[in-house]
Amino acid sequence: MPQQRQHAGPEPQPVRAGHPDTQQPAVAPHVPAQAPPPVQQAQVPVQQAPAPIQQPVVHQQPAPAQDPRPYVYALAQQRKFNEAAHLAQAWETHALQTYGIDSPQATQWAEIRADLAKQHGNFVLATQLWISAGRTRLAHQSPDAPEVLATAKCAHYCWTQIRDPRQARLCGPELISLLRALPSLDRRHLSVAQQRLEFLHNAPSGS
Numbered sequence: 001m002p003q004q005r006q007h008a009g010p011e012p013q014p015v016r017a018g019h020p021d022t023q024q025p026a027v028a029p030h031v032p033a034q035a036p037p038p039v040q041q042a043q044v045p046v047q048q049a050p051a052p053i054q055q056p057v058v059h060q061q062p063a064p065a066q067d068p069r070p071y072v073y074a075l076a077q078q079r080k081f082n083e084a085a086h087l088a089q090a091w092e093t094h095a096l097q098t099y100g101i102d103s104p105q106a107t108q109w110a111e112i113r114a115d116l117a118k119q120h121g122n123f124v125l126a127t128q129l130w131i132s133a134g135r136t137r138l139a140h141q142s143p144d145a146p147e148v149l150a151t152a153k154c155a156h157y158c159w160t161q162i163r164d165p166r167q168a169r170l171c172g173p174e175l176i177s178l179l180r181a182l183p184s185l186d187r188r189h190l191s192v193a194q195q196r197l198e199f200l201h202n203a204p205s206g207s
Helices: 069-078 081-099 104-120 122-138 146-160 165-180 185-202
Strands: none
Touching: 069 104, 081 104, 081 146, 081 165, 104 122, 122 146, 122 165, 146 165, 146 185, 165 185
């Protein structure tokens, strides 16, 4: 029996680089075969004049950190999804180790990974990552914050694209739990998700 696909509206736009507190790590994680991270310039002492008075040492400011996100998305546009996902996961790991599991930096990289998974057609992983990012944001932001609502919409859309009924059933309860926690979200998202999950549970085995 073909899986029933329902949509709550047009495909939502992914959450990318517009969030607050978007400081990126100054030192890139070790990623083989990727663009090298920004390198701090060496401290160069000022040459002393041939006089008995020592000259002060002037230290140069480190070069500003480069934003790796355009490079990651450039890889995705070239359909190098595995390479882009590997690099994004390395940056997420670096953000987790540097700023903490609930940090905005780590959450943003989880959302980037979710968007890459969606572009690659891996809707199961995309759904899981969007739900996780939504839960993390909800722990620190208001339920009506635009970023929180956007992650929920993205999670719902990706879930409706999962063609494997078993995988959709597994992701459904977590998605519905997230949607229920957002009273300002359009109620159609919740009702459509509930109807689809009910259909999946009532569908014959193997559907």
